[in-house]
Amino acid sequence: MGIRKIRLEGDPILRKQSKPVEKMTPRLLQLIEDMFDTMYEANGVGLAGPQVGILKRIVVIDVGDEHPLVLVNPVITETSGEQTGDEGCLSLPNKVGTVTRPNYVKCQAMNEYMEPITVEGTELLARAICHEIDHLDGILYRDHVLDGIRDVE
Secondary structure (H helix, E strand, C coil): CCCCCCCCCCCHHHHCCCECCCCCCHHHHHHHHHHHHHHHHCCCCEEEHHHHCCCECEEEECCCCCCCEEEEEEEEEEEECCEEEEEEECCEEEEEEEEEECCEEEEEEECCCCCEEEEEEEHHHHHHHHHHHHHHCCCCHHHHCCCCCEECC
8 A cells, every 4th residue: 555645736746747658567557556545545536647746647536436447648538518516636635616617528548457448427527537637737626716715624
């Protein structure tokens, strides 16, 4: 079990573009395992490579109603609908803001075995996919907030 340090807002790595994964290595497989451990330890639903200091296009997501997802080099190929609600982030602890995201998302990616996969999600899963892919492009949910960031307990 490897818990990694979650990078917090203000860390320059969170604003950088992540690089595509060319091939899966034992080191990257360990990173994915550590990312899940780190996400669960922090009670999150998603975590992206840059949030643990690694500029690779890797995302892990577990919204609790599906199998945990590993998305390598994810690309959103389709969206529809709209949902507006509070969003938080492990890199901005104890904060939330209102963000509008698509209510449906279709995403093409590779899994941890570098096999092509298609993931479709609505509601929380759609929000998580958008949020985590934003991290790979140096975008924080703060950039989308409609009404300012608020403190939460």
